[in-house]
Amino acid sequence: MAVSGAVYSFGQYELDTDRRRLSHDGQPVPIEPQAADLLCHLVEHRDRVVPEEELLDTVRRGRTVSEAALAASLRSARLAIGDSATRQRCIRTVRERGYQFVAQVTVASTTPSAAPTAAVTAAAEADHEVIRFCRSADGTRIAYATTGEGPPLVKTANWLTHLDLDRTTPMWAHWFDGLTRGRQLIRYDERGCGLSEWNVPSFALDDLVDDLDSVVNAAGLDRFPLLGVSQGGAVAVAYAARHPDRVSRLILTASYARGRQIRAADDAERDAAQVDLNIARAGWRSQDSSFLRFFASQFLADATPAEWDAFAAYQRQTTSPANGLRFLEEFTRIDVSGIAHQVTCPTLIIHSRDDARVPVAQALELATLIPDSRLILLESRNHLFTADDPAWPTFLTHLDTFLSE
Template sequence: MTPSNYDAVRFCQTADGTRLAYTVTGSGPPLVSTANWLTHLGLDRRHPMWTHWYRDLMRDSRRGLRYDERGCGLSDWCPPSASPQVWVEDLDTVADAAGYDTFPVIGTAQAAATAIAYAAMRPHRVSRAILISSHAQGRQVRARTELDRRVAGVDLDLAKVAWQSGDPGFLRAYAAQFLPNATAEEWDAYIAFTRRTTSPENMVRFFQMIATIDVFPLARQVRCPTLILHSRGDTRVPATDARELASLINDSQLVLLDSPNHLLTGAEPAWAELVRHVDDFLAD
């Protein structure tokens, strides 16, 4: 694939030599989308899983900055880092390269942890934060009972077995946690895209990292206005986690959406509601 196929992708280099891919689209007020491993700047803008996210949130009337996390997409496929400090330094590198100074951040799922860490550790750069399908702690960290720990262990084992074996049954079982009301064809499209974002080895590392994320202490330090959006029926990250996160961030508002999906689809009514809340929050 030649650069002409990409969406004006640029590259910058971190202090430790990792090359990160980023793109800036549109014009107007800035908005930075913090990275998670389910991205690929050469593919995601045209993929059904993400098209509506970029069309409706990173629209042309905003100067939207997106980047691929280290370990995936068009960034170097080096091992990903579980350190919030590294996430923050990587975002510093990308924002500086793109010429961004102060900006709102928006993070979905794992990327919300990066948004939380950045807002806490770089308060002078973050004007507002939007957290979607987010949580302060990964499944293994937030396990409180023996059953919780067993469930977290099974979840991680399922992820490893599914992606390492490529077994369609295991893969669909995993995809169903993110898109429970999707069709088998939609699950297969999600799986196919995911497998193109990174290597199998890094995929396992990402799963382990997500299970052990802990930005609980940092969430208490966030001082900027924060909007938290979460599906009521999310089984991947229960709405109770979103309520807990809202209790940690002083200047926050929580909106629960009527959806079972961890990653909202563009066709469901909850998506239009999410977009409206984001627009209102950024215009306030």
């Protein structure tokens, strides 16, 4: 039943099986590559029940894939099209036989068959953006993008990103417009989210540093300035400490040296850290808007409830609930306080004075630990500067000035 180069339509969704692209009402829907492979196979073979072993062969592609990994890909595919294990409007589980795509499908159009290549949209081409892939030290697939022209600026990955969506989401679009002015921005999705591989064994700090190293090597960079945002700041500090010959300048914003569990000084702070983690867990597991809004409000303190909901919806598109929980737990244990003094390059630390997610004390600690650093505090409550935050253009001015010195 498969049609070469077909675009299948079901409900408000369209699936381009040739390019492995899923869209909803014309808007791209992020989907992990293995989940996309699984979904395409089920749609193309919707006339029958597909055995589990056949699906394993579909996503295996020469690698060892466990039944648990297949189940994770199936959950991701279902989530991407509004299904779940209990709400099986599209992908139905046929007990002891396999799975079948049961939604009504039409062939929307056909396109010439072509070998898969790195996807570059027309808009991206206009901005000289290219998305590529590389392998980290443990073999994990990492997606990275180069945007704009000029001297390079590398931005570490942070909570949570999707290369194919970030340019258009209100939370991040202004960041890329500002960071690509007169320069080439190199950014990437960290392991476990976005276009990078989702099924990975570890999210430890060393793994995240290896991911960054694989990206800059693949991009052919020798020496470059490095920007770290939020927990990406700890990754940037660790990389600069370990590779002093490669990082020319370091910019840290909304960053910290020690995760909340590590920096808790007494029982009250440890309890508060645990409560914060439990609320985030509850939100990710239940998708309850009250929990998710509380979590979002820590990132975007001055946003509206509707903007918090949009932030939560965006996060759900970037990774699986299981990975979201793994990220949260790992980030509370990050600690680069013991190596921050090894950073030798000039460092600019910019922080919101009333950051609701990472207290300003963490910026002060970084400025104390890093020898050649300067600290700038901006009048804002937002952890991530929004487009209409008065602190945003001030942040860009300081960054531009620092990089041009």
